Amino acid sequence: MTSTAHILDRTVVVFSRNYLPISSVNIRRAIALIVLGKAEALDFGSETWFVRSPNLVIAVPQHLRLTIASTERIWKIPPVNRREVLKRDNQSCQYCGSNKRLTLDHVIPVSKGGEHKWDNVVTACESCNQRKRDRTPLEAGMPLHTKPKAPMHPTVAFAENFWHGESAYSP
Known part of the structure; x- marks a missing residue:
């Protein structure tokens, strides 16, 4: 019982x-x-x-x-800003995983045609951002931990996790 x-x-x-x-x-x-x-x-x-x-x-x-x-x-994709990018990237550098002295980095630098969009902006610690400089991750030899993408609607995220068995749902 x-x-x-x-x-x-x-x-x-x-x-x-x-x-x-x-x-x-x-x-x-x-x-x-x-x-x-x-x-x-x-x-x-x-x-x-x-x-x-x-x-x-x-x-x-x-x-x-x-x-x-x-x-x-009605849910809109949030703007690309520091708070939202840090939230998406779980407050950690997408190059080394550090959570200290975080900044934003353009994966493809703006000087090389990169845009300030969800799929081109990631969280990076100051040292990784300085080491990468004005290069792409491939040129710098610094692969990303996760591919950047726009946040999805919370309901869609919950449904996706539910059907893939990754949700916090526990019977």
Whole structure:
């Protein structure tokens, strides 16, 4: 038998009306969605937890589907700026992995036609930035740890992680 405290630590994956996984919520929020009629249970052959109150027993599945039309906010790709690039690159140099004295670096230098766009700007520590100078990573012999790209919509990122099994979702 699972204790109530243990059940309340669980998470539930919430799908949109179109079956796109959009978020992971705690079981308290899942109960509220069910009780208010905003979500329905999805049966993927997964475990169901029973939460009891003095006069009610609620079955909470691992997966819910919203029954209401969710008006998603319009999400725009953020501007290429220091804060956003540092966030994307996990506050670490994309050449050596350091997290000290970070700057921004144009992978293809502006002097060589590089633009100030998401796929050309990375986080670099001062020493790597100085060592690379006005060269491409290939010319400098300094490969990037990750290929720079624009951030993706949070819902798309969650769905991608969910389907590839890399999310923080834990049944």
